Amino acid sequence: MTGWLGLEDKVCVVTGGGGGIGRAIAAVLTEAGAKVALLDRDADSANAAAKALDAKGARAVAVACDIADPRSVDAAKAQVERHLGPAEVLVNNAGVLAPGALADIDLAEWNRVLSINLTGYLICAQAFGRPMLARGGGAVVHIASIAGHHPQGFSGAYSVAKVGVMMLSRQLALEWGPRGVRSNVVCPGMIRTPMSESFYQAPGVAEARAAIVPRGRVGKPQDIADAVAFLASPRADYVNGEDVLVDGGFCAVLMAQAPRPGFDPAKAK
Numbered sequence: 565m566t567g568w569l570g571l572e573d574k575v576c577v578v579t580g581g582g583g584g585i586g587r588a589i590a591a592v593l594t595e596a597g598a599k600v601a602l603l604d605r606d607a608d609s610a611n612a613a614a615k616a617l618d619a620k621g622a623r624a625v626a627v628a629c630d631i632a633d634p635r636s637v638d639a640a641k642a643q644v645e646r647h648l649g650p651a652e653v654l655v656n657n658a659g660v661l662a663p664g665a666l667a668d669i670d671l672a673e674w675n676r677v678l679s680i681n682l683t684g685y686l687i688c689a690q691a692f693g694r695p696m697l698a699r700g701g702g703a704v705v706h707i708a709s710i711a712g713h714h715p716q717g718f719s720g721a722y723s724v725a726k727v728g729v730m731m732l733s734r735q736l737a738l739e740w741g742p743r744g745v746r747s748n749v750v751c752p753g754m755i756r757t758p759m760s761e762s763f764y765q766a767p768g769v770a771e772a773r774a775a776i777v778p779r780g781r782v783g784k785p786q787d788i789a790d791a792v793a794f795l796a797s798p799r800a801d802y803v804n805g806e807d808v809l810v811d812g813g814f815c816a817v818l819m820a821q822a823p824r825p826g827f828d829p830a831k832a833k
C-alpha cells in the first residue's frame with residue numbers, strides 16, 4: 565500500500581489527532597510513509613498517540629492546539645513547520661458532539677459547537693492551506709458526518725455544522741482547485757470512538773446499531789482512515805469537491821422502511 569498511495573515523506577496535519585478517528589488517520593498516514601503532526605486541544609491524548617506511533621518507528625509529533633482559536637492554530641502551524649516542514653496535507657477532523665434541543669438550546673452552546681465543528685475547519689484550512697496555494701499543491705480532507713446528509717435531532721448545532729463543512733469543502737475545491745489544492749469530505753456513519761462510546765455502554769445499543777447497517781456492523785476508525793488516506797494521496801488527484809460516505813450503507817436504508825408486501829423474500833413468510 566505504501567508505494568501505491570505515494571504519501572512517502574509528505575507532511576500531514578491531523579486535527580483531533582488524539583481522538584478515536586484522528587489516531588487511526590495518523591496511523592494509516594504514517595504507515596504510508598508520511599510525517600504526521602497530531603493537533604489536539606487535549607495535549608495528553610495527542611502526546612500519547614504520537615508516542616505510540618514513534619514507538620513503531622513513525623515520524624509523528626504532537627502539538628497542543630485549539631482549532632477554534634486562530635492564534636493557537638497559527639502557533640501550531642509554526643511548530644509543525646519547525647519540526648516537519650510545511651504541511652502538504654491537512655485533515656480537518658477535530659470535533660465535538662453535544663446534546664441540545666433546538667427549542668431551547670443556549671446560543672452560547674450553539675456558537676461553541678459551530679466555532680469548533682465549522683469555523684475551526686475554515687481557520688485550519690486558511691492557516692495550512694495558504695502555504696499550499698503559494699506552492700501550488702496540496703490536499704485537504706474534512707471529516708463531516710452522515711448527520712450532514714440527514715438531520716440528527718437533539719444534537720444542537722452538530723448537523724448544521726456538518727452540512728456547512730460539506731459546502732465549505734466544495735467552495736474550497738472550486739476556489740483552490742485551479743491553484744493545485746484539492747478539497748474533499750469523508751462522511752463517517754456510526755463509528756465506535758470515545759465520542760460515541762457512551763451510547764455503546766447502554767445495553768443492546770451495539771447490536772441494535774449493527775442490525776440497521778446493511779454491512780452488518782458498526783464502523784471502526786480504520787474504516788474512515790483508509791478513505792482519508794486515499795483522498796489525501798496523489799492517487800485521488802482528479803477527485804475534488806467530493807463527499808465520500810463511509811457508513812456501511814446506512815444512508816441507503818430509507819426505502820427499506822416502507823412496507824412493500826411481496827417484494828422482500830426474507831419477509832415473505
Ligand SMILES: NC(=O)c1ccc[n+]([C@@H]2O[C@H](COP(=O)([O-])OP(=O)(O)OC[C@H]3O[C@@H](n4cnc5c(N)ncnc54)[C@H](O)[C@@H]3O)[C@@H](O)[C@H]2O)c1
Pocket residue numbers: 579580581582583584585586603604605606609629630631632657658659660680684707708709710751752753754755756757758759760
Ligand atoms: N464517532 C462517530 O460515530 C462519528 C460519526 C460521524 C462523524 N464523526 C466525526 O469524526 C471526527 C472525529 O470524531 P471521533 O469520533 O474520533 O471523536 P473523539 O472525541 O474521539 O475525537 C475528537 C478529538 O477532537 C479533539 N477536539 C475537540 N475540540 C477541539 C478543538 N477545539 N481543538 C482541537 N481539538 C479538539 C478532542 O480533544 C478529541 O481528541 C469528528 O469531527 C466527528 O464529528 C464521528
